Amino acid sequence: MSATQDKPAAAPKGQKTPKPNKMAPKPKNEAASTGAIQIGIEYKKNEDFSNWYQQVVTRSEMLEYYDVSGCYIFRPWSYRIWQEIQKWFDSQIEELGVENSYFPMFVPKKALETEKEHVEGFAAEVAWVTKAGNTDMEEHLAVRPTSETVMYPYFAKWIRSHRDLPLKLNQWCNVVRWEFSNPQPFLRTREFLWQEGHTAHATKAEADEEVTAILELYRRVYEELLAVPVIKGVKSEKEKFAGGLYTTTVEGFIPTTGRGIQAATSHCLGQNFAKMFNISFEDPNAIAEGGESKPLHAWQNSWGLTTRSIGVAIMVHGDDKGLVLPPRVATVQVVIIPCGINKNTSDEDRAAIDRTMDETFKALKKAGIRAKVDDRPTYSAGYKFNHWELRGVPLRVEIGPKDVKAGQAVAARRDNGEKSTVHLASIADDISKLLDTVQAGMFAKAKAERDASLAYVTKWEDFVPELNKKKLCLIPWCEGEACETEIKARSKAQSAEVLDDKAPSMGAKSLCIPFDQPQDEDKKIKAGETKCVNCGKDAKRWALFGRSY
Structure with missing residues (x-):
């Protein structure tokens, strides 16, 4: 790949150029002293995986290092992936009767310590707020590592009768776990984004059914959206969620390093938290029989999926050119690039190419395909190819003078480099089918690699x-x-x-x-x-x- 560089952006007047995070690996030839931005990936995935990954996530504009170690800036290119996951998952849990809500991020110390086994499981990871301005706080506040102890006192307040069940809430939020010395973007971060579902049920059977249903949704997020194969199973007693009854999981695999990775978990908490927080309801059977009403404790679940999912997809699919994004979550699914233009190209041909690209863009957009036209006049077609390959755009559509006259275009797949001819008259249908083929091909390749391992x-x-x-x-x-x-x-x-x-x-x-x-x-x-x-x-x-x- 060309070593062409973009010009560094000048820092605002009166401000110093931000320094790179000290925790970030220093790739060779990185022009850190000048602030120049390197184009392309210098490391090979199979030779130096750590530096390859660091370059991919930063140079593809997925992420930027922040001044607090273990905390990162999600740039639009990665945040859109999270939004696509969120949109799909929300639609699915709504069908299960789950409603979205939001709870505060601060946890009073006394609340966090209500459930001893639970707090012991997170003790080393909790970040504490101990001062407000210059004043020491009378009660220290924890920044939530998870929200059981935030939410459950209010579950106890809201649940009084069997008619109040099931209670099914989910929230999309951030959590903080200060647990390690070597952060890794997306995979192990001190602050991360996730969804956490918390539900209460009248019976264990109802709770068990939901645990299984949510785990299946997590499998679908990875396999159907991210094209990453996972294995569904139950955690051992040693590895289950602290304070829970049992934990189910979907486990991913990174072939380059030969390491597994916990992709998402769905926990049955049993009645442990309900007893600690007094989440109880009247026994409907006792009421129906005219007997004395006695309280029963609810059966609870919690389940979560995090932005770790983005990192898993990058590691599984990426190659030596950069990102390879699955079409269903890619910010841009198709980039349209003019080709075959030189100093001898007539104004008439240039206008025809521009018109065709615009028509193609509108046709794709109308069909719900996320497309972009790269008609920047100061960059060559080859530079644009490299630019969008680094960013993992699933399909590139090339349109030149001969293509316009023939009523066709060339489509190039990012995942395997294959090129094919698509017809301008049926461009939306042709591209839609090709995107489905790319999605299926990426999953099949990843699954074959996983199965072989x-x-x-x-x-x-x-x-x-x-x-x-x-x-x-x-x-x-x-x-x-x-x-x-x-x-x-x-x-x-x-x-x-x-x-x-x-x-x-x-x-x-x-x-x-x-x-x-x-x-x-x-x-x-x-x-x-x-x-x-x-x-x-x-x-x-x-x-x-x-x-x-």
């Missing part, structure tokens, strides 16, 4: 070698907490490989116990016969273990 391991001596091949391991497991701890320690001790400086080598942890267990006779867990890979006790189910983010 799943290893069935039945002997411990094969476990760490498979991890070192950048694979996830499915193992027969006893599901014991002590065994899980030992697997992590044992695998860490036997491996010294470092994959990248943001995700150093470590032991394997349990990612989930997949709902879809192997059905082949040679892989089925046989009670009393199949043994745990680590401890040798009877195995209960196949479990997914791996290194993770």
Whole structure:
């Protein structure tokens, strides 16, 4: 790619040019001293993944580093992806009877400490507000790491009768978790955006049904919108949400590093929080039978999806040219670029190209396709190709003098570089079908890579070698907490490989116990016969273990 540079934007008068965040890696040849903006990606994804990722997210204008470590600026190119996810997810949860709301971000200390097991799970991550101006505050306020203790005192106030159930609320907000020393854009940040749903039900059966329904929506967000394959399952007792009854999850996978990543979770909280916050209602059966009414505690759920999803999609689909965005969430799905124009091109041909591009843009827009015309006169067609490839636009439509006369255009796919001819008379239909093909192709490729990285391991001596091949391991497991701890320690001790400086080598942890267990006779867990890979006790189910983010 050309090393062409954009001119640096001058800082406003009286202001200094912002300095880059010290936590950000310093890519080679970065013209930090002059403020010049580099065009193109200098690092190879398979050779230096950490610096490749840092360059992709900044040079594609997805994100900008901020002066507070672990906090980032979401630029329009990435925030639009979040808006597309939000729009789709909102439409789905509305069908389930969930309503959007908003609760304050500050949590009184006494409220946070109401549920001991819950606060212990977040204790190391909580950011506290202790002063207002120069005055010490009488009661310290936590910045929400999650909102159970913010919302549930009001659930207790609002729920009095079985007629008040179910109560189903969701909020789109930010949370703060001050939990680590090496932030990574989108994946592990001290402040992040998410949706968090909190619901209360009269029975466990109702709560269980919702947990499953929400998890399926999370699968669809990743697979249908982001073209990222995930595995649905339940977390181990050790990895479940603090204070909850059980946690279900969708787990992603980054092939380049061989690491799993928790993509979204749907928790059944049971009645634990209801008992702590006195969320109760009258027993309708006792009332109906004329007996003495007694309170019953609600069954509760919580579920969340974060902006981590954007980072997962970048890591899975991106290549050495930059972003590769799935059409369904891309800010711009199609960029239209004039081609074949030179000093000999007549004014008549130039006008015809301009007119055709405008007509094409209007046709695509009318069909609901997010399109953009790049007719900047000071840049060559090649420069524009590189510019939009870096930003991951799914399709490029090239229109030149010969194309206008032939009533056609050339469509180039960002995901695999394939070019095809589309007809101007049916441009909206042709492009719409091609976008669907790109979306399906991206998912199929990612799934094939993920499936090739799943290893069935039945002997411990094969476990760490498979991890070192950048694979996830499915193992027969006893599901014991002590065994899980030992697997992590044992695998860490036997491996010294470092994959990248943001995700150093470590032991394997349990990612989930997949709902879809192997059905082949040679892989089925046989009670009393199949043994745990680590401890040798009877195995209960196949479990997914791996290194993770």
